[in-house]
Amino acid sequence: xxxxxxxxxLDKNDEIAAEVNARLSARGIFTLNLxxxxxxxxxxxxxxxxxxLRGEVRMAVIEGDLFTSKDADRIAGxxxxxxxxxxxxxxxxxxxxxxxGLDKLDLxxxxxxxxxxxxxxxxxxxxxxGEDVKVTVLSVTEGDDKPLKYPLIFKQSAAAVINKIDxxxxxxxxxxxxxxxxxxxxxxxxxxxxxxxxxxxxxxxYDWLKTQIxxxxxxx
Amino acid sequence: xxxxxxxxxLDKNDEIAAEVNARLSARGIFTLNLxxxxxxxxxxxxxxxxxxLRGEVRMAVIEGDLFTSKDADRIAGxxxxxxxxxxxxxxxxxxxxxxxGLDKLDLxxxxxxxxxxxxxxxxxxxxxxGEDVKVTVLSVTEGDDKPLKYPLIFKQSAAAVINKIDxxxxxxxxxxxxxxxxxxxxxxxxxxxxxxxxxxxxxxxYDWLKTQIxxxxxxx
Numbered sequence: 001x002x003x004x005x006x007x008x009x010l011d012k013n014d015e016i017a018a019e020v021n022a023r024l025s026a027r028g029i030f031t032l033n034l035x036x037x038x039x040x041x042x043x044x045x046x047x048x049x050x051x052x053l054r055g056e057v058r059m060a061v062i063e064g065d066l067f068t069s070k071d072a073d074r075i076a077g078x079x080x081x082x083x084x085x086x087x088x089x090x091x092x093x094x095x096x097x098x099x100x101g102l103d104k105l106d107l108x109x110x111x112x113x114x115x116x117x118x119x120x121x122x123x124x125x126x127x128x129x130g131e132d133v134k135v136t137v138l139s140v141t142e143g144d145d146k147p148l149k150y151p152l153i154f155k156q157s158a159a160a161v162i163n164k165i166d167x168x169x170x171x172x173x174x175x176x177x178x179x180x181x182x183x184x185x186x187x188x189x190x191x192x193x194x195x196x197x198x199x200x201x202x203x204x205x206y207d208w209l210k211t212q213i214x215x216x217x218x219x220x
Numbered sequence: 221x222x223x224x225x226x227x228x229x230l231d232k233n234d235e236i237a238a239e240v241n242a243r244l245s246a247r248g249i250f251t252l253n254l255x256x257x258x259x260x261x262x263x264x265x266x267x268x269x270x271x272x273l274r275g276e277v278r279m280a281v282i283e284g285d286l287f288t289s290k291d292a293d294r295i296a297g298x299x300x301x302x303x304x305x306x307x308x309x310x311x312x313x314x315x316x317x318x319x320x321g322l323d324k325l326d327l328x329x330x331x332x333x334x335x336x337x338x339x340x341x342x343x344x345x346x347x348x349x350g351e352d353v354k355v356t357v358l359s360v361t362e363g364d365d366k367p368l369k370y371p372l373i374f375k376q377s378a379a380a381v382i383n384k385i386d387x388x389x390x391x392x393x394x395x396x397x398x399x400x401x402x403x404x405x406x407x408x409x410x411x412x413x414x415x416x417x418x419x420x421x422x423x424x425x426y427d428w429l430k431t432q433i434x435x436x437x438x439x440x
Contacts, residue, residue, distance in 0.1 A: 037340045037384035038370060039362025068369050089372060091311065091342035119369070121258045122286065122311035124342055125363045142259025149288050150258060150338070152309060164361065172386055184378065198241065 009193055011051070012128055018096035020130025023102060024113060029220035030213045032111045033129050034091075036137035037146075038119030041163040042069045044196040045137060046114060050078045052206050057213060059112045066092040071116060081105055092123040098130050102206040111213055121146065124164040125153035132216060133158035138172040140164045147181040154182050159208060166195040233347055240350025243322060244333060248440035251333045253313075253349050255373055256357035257366075258339030261383040263291045264416040265357060265425070266334060270298040272426050277433060279332045280290035282321040284313040291336060301325055313345040316351050330418045331433055341366065345373035352436060353378035360393040361386045367401040373403050378432075379410040381425060386415040 024031050031045040033178035035040050050059060059211070063072040072084040083101040085093060098115055116129060117124040125134070136157040138146060141164055147154050154160060160182050170174065179191055191206055244251050256262050270279060280301040292304040303321040305313060311326040318335055325333070336349060345354070356377040357375040358366060361384055374380060379399050380402050388395065399411055410428055414421035 037339070037362075037367050038358075039257065064371060068372065070365050070369060089342075089346075103343070118342065119257070119366075120311070120340060120342055122309075122338065126309075126354065139259075139361065141359065141387070142257075145290050146339075147257050149285060149290060151287065165360070167387065167390055170390060 009125070013095050015095075017128035017130045018181040019070065020099050020102065021132070024107070024130065025216075025220065027107050027110065028217045029107065029110050029113055030140060030216040031115065031214075032130045032209075033115050033117060033123075033124070033131035033134045034090060034137065034211065035117045035134060035157070037121045037139070037142055040142065041121070041161075041193055041196050042116050042119070043074055045194070046075060047078060047144045048196050048199070049114075049206065049209065050075070050201055051081050052202065052209070053112075056209070057111050058109055059114065060105045060110050062098055062113065062115045062145075063103075064116055064118045065096070066090070066118065081113060087118060091118055092127050093117050093129050095129050095183040099199050101187050103194060111217070112209075116146055123154050123155055133212065135159045135161060137161045137163050138178075140168050140171055141169075144178040144181070146172045147185060149184075151185045153187065154185045156184065157189060158212075161205060162191065162193040163196055165193045165200060166198045179220040198201045226383075230346070233315050235315075235320055237348035237350045239368065240315055240319050240322060241352070244327070244350065245352075245440065247327050248437045249327065249330050249333055250436040251335065251351045252429075253335050253337060253351035253354045254357065255337045255341075255344045255354060255377070256339065257341045257359070257362055259265075260339070260357040260359040261381075261416050262339070263294055263413070264440040265381060265382055265383065266295060266336060267298060268276050268416050268419070269426065269429065270295070270300050272422065273332075273430070274284075277331045277430070278329055280325045280330050282318055282325075282333065282335045284317070284336060284338045286310070286338065293313075300413045301321065307338060311338055311340050312347050313337050313349050315418065329343055331437070332429075341370040345376050351408045355379045355381060357383050358398075360388050360391055360395075363391075364394045364398040364401070367398060367405060373407045374405045374409065377406065378410060379412060379428060380438045381415055382411065382413040385413045385420060409439050419421065
């Protein structure tokens with residue numbers, strides 16, 4: 001009975017997600033569902049990305065958070081359109097929430113929409129929100145055992161950004177082991193080690209993202 | 221409709237949680253529900269605690285994880301009884317899962333049961349599992365904005381262990397700000413900054429825990 005309800009919710013969600021994606025795809029907008037643990041560095045990665053791609057990529061952000069607008073405030077500080085979704089305690093975004101956000105964005109003038117999900121390595125992976133791809137941010141301070149412990153989110157993601165590599169010397173994070181585990185779960189995932197603090201590796205992330213945006217435009 | 225189902229699930233869960241707690245309390249066993257983000261250091265804190273209280277506190281651990289037994293294997297390596305619960309992708313433990321674990325433990329010879337929840341700063345806070353108190357581990361690498369972003373888990377907790385304080389110099393974590401935010405959410409919470417790596421602050425955690433265990437015995 002409990003499972004049946006869950007299935008119905010997921011079916012309905014997938015329907016709305018398809019609607020959301022169709023609307024964005026009609027404009028050639030590439031849409032990214034950004035996921036990861038609390039504090040993995042999703043918002044920091046976004047802030048760096050906005051600055052790096054300014055003038056080149058027209059970007060908007062939909063921010064998911066339980067109660068606050070802390071992340072949306074950070075993003076707004078960089079001068080890009082941002083829409084805040086508060087889940088009121090809910091542990092993930094769903095397609096309906098993102099659909100409501102679309103009406104607030106000027107879709108005629110965008111190349112990229114990033115949906116920053118609630119900080120959570122479990123639940124967001126189960127709900128499509130209308131994205132083209134999911135991306136997971138894992139920080140080295142979380143530990144290299146996390147991919148095998150939370151496999152679904154890595155299986156669902158087109159890219160895994162391994163953040164805070166500047167802190168590797170102060171942890172026992174084994175990048176080779178984490179890489180092996182993630183590619184074992186998902187052989188076609190793009191693995192991008194970065195430090196949002198020092199900037200190391202971010203060029204690879206920007207290149208990956210720009211390729212996705214260009215591919216989407218070409219397919220439209 | 222969705223809300224109604226959720227309420228029913230929570231009511232039923234609270235009933236079973238009360239059963240679990242009654243069974244443990246009858247033996248004077250103190251029970252702790254240990255929560256926190258993936259990689260905050262819950263298992264490391266437990267490993268340190270087992271070693272520090274060896275010979276003094278008879279302890280067992282119930283380990284929650286989506287799929288693996290990685291944490292249970294670490295705990296078993298320290299020679300304490302451990303029971304693994306795999307949620308099969310589920311984002312939190314519930315009382316029924318813990319109830320199943322109790323039958324595997326020798327309750328006549330225990331002072332403390334620690335239930336290590338799934339790594340998640342959202343969902344575990346919503347489900348009692350039969351514990352006397354909840355404790356949340358927050359690591360400094362997650363950022364000092366997390367208490368206000370995830371208030372429920374701090375509101376529900378008797379103690380917050382701020383872990384990885386040895387990494388504060390390499391982050392912009394503001395311990396005073398985090399402390400103010402957490403006590404704003406929960407004025408009676410015990411705040412215990414520690415580093416499981418260097419050992420700093422752990423004595424305060426052991427003292428806090430031993431006081432709780434002794435109080436429970438006295439109340440029985």
